[in-house]
């Protein structure tokens with residue numbers, strides 16, 4: 027959460043910072059702010075709400091600025107202190123000479139705050155961040171060296187931080203430090219950048235240094251120095267970013283979410299490319315770096331993830347258990363980290379994350395590593411912190427996902443699970459070759475089937491129009507599409523703020539059915555020919571008997587349901603086990619169109635941030 031960008035160089039500093047913040051806005055949008063070194067003065071601008079307000083403020087106050095030479099910017103996702111102007115970053119020390127922007131949570135901020143107040147510091151906000159400003163200023167008073175002051179201060183911080191600091195008396199440098207929160211340095215010619223994530227700098231440079239925990243970076247116009255917590259210089263590898271700036275364009279779509287939904291067929295093609303060429307050949311998954319003998323005898327897998335990635339993990343459980351016969355446990359990372367797990371050296375632990383930065387999942391992965399498990403990470407960000415922890419890494423290569431609501435990364439995670447499960451099945455010999463051949467054949471056909479769904483969405487749009495005024499929805503399914511029900515309901519909740527809940531269809535009559543009446547649409551996911559079809563149909567009948575409006579999501583060959591359901595949405599015919607890769611698409615679109623009809627902010631829903639970098 028929260029996005030940070032710093033720049034020092036000859037370009038228009040305000041434009042560079044605004045561009046960087048624009049590309050980081052998925053990280054939060056409660057407030058935005060900027061501090062500029064402007065000819066011997068530090069000027070601070072802050073606004074509430076979205077970045078556009080800061081842009082307008084800076085446009086109005088353009089005449090105040092002489093020639094800024096560097097600056098730091100921030101967009102906030104509020105943790106400590108409400109989203110208000112006084113709590114907006116940047117924060118300053120009492121005299122206003124030292125300025126800080128921060129992402130993370132300082133756990134011991136209350137104790138530090140009390141000590142600093144005793145020393146005479148004047149606090150203005152309710153944030154934990156302001157403590158850092160006073161703390162570094164206090165150290166600076168002794169050292170007169172900003173780098174040293176930051177180093178001495180971060181030693182006293184508990185919790186997570188990516189922090190950027192500037193000082194009026196040190197106008198030629200920006201100092202950054204990190205622990206448990208992402209931060210990188212972008213290297214230019216006669217200019218340098220520091221940021222929370224790569225999209226902030228991609229327009230200007232692809233040369234990047236990723237900071238590790240407890241490292242401190244000092245950037246000036248012509249130099250970058252990284253040291254450890256003890257002040258020893260660290261020689262860092264300069265990496266080249268794989269992204270192109272075009273990845274951050276809406277390419278004519280009204281929202282990133284819609285663009286990302288439409289990218290899914292290409293995402294699957296990309297992912298299959300090089301891994302699955304021919305149905306007669308084995309899946310190539312060189313990324314899994316575990317000895318084949320160990321894989322053959324593997325009897326337990328644990329998958330840890332959050333949100334949408336957790337739903338992909340749930341589908342992954344069904345797929346792996348079905349194909350490879352290995353027992354799989356799936357758990358929310360936030361739960362995994364607070365219990366005594368049975369994870370051990372013979373467990374394969376899989377972490378799933380679009381961003382690779384989700385704090386709970388990172389903590390869970392670290393715990394699993396401490397128990398000597400082999401950790402396989404499935405992520406869209408091979409450049410992320412989580413990826414760096416991986417023993418094996420499957421990059422899903424979906425391209426940058428900007429919309430807060432995950433869509434194409436979900437599909438890519440699902441496909442990764444199909445490939446992994448086939449790979450395991452081929453090693454273990456747990457499945458008939460002919461069965462796997464059929465699965466591979468269907469996998470290869472998936473992109474064109476998604477294109478078929480996307481080529482005619484009028485039915486889904488009409489369904490969205492019809493039901494957009496309803497306040498509550500239930501999504502039901504059984505078996506592998508239970509993950510789809512959870513994910514479809516999450517999509518609707520996230521972007522339209524409508525109460526939607528996914529249930530195993532068989533659970534309906536154990537309680538939730540009490541809520542049903544004509545005000546509650548029930549969306550049933552049915553797969554003709556699948557083992558759960560008849561049962562979900564019966565559960566839908568039960569809902570109909572309570573006057574619920576019924577929406578069916580089924581395949582084109584389902585001939586006998588029109589009489590029962592009020593609306594029928596169809597996908598191309600597909601086997602039940604592979605169907606989640608298709609059923610998710612109409613549900614993403616349904617959520618999108620409902621949110622659109624309601625005039626919601628689709629790409630940046632309230633209260634959310636794309637990377638949840640605090641626990």
Ligand code: AGP
Pocket residue numbers: 332333334335378379380381382383384387430431432433520634635636637638
């Ligand atoms: C997805 O639409 C959500 N925005 C959210 O649930 C997300 O999936 C979750 O925060 C996990 O993120 P990750 O995949 O980046 O770890």
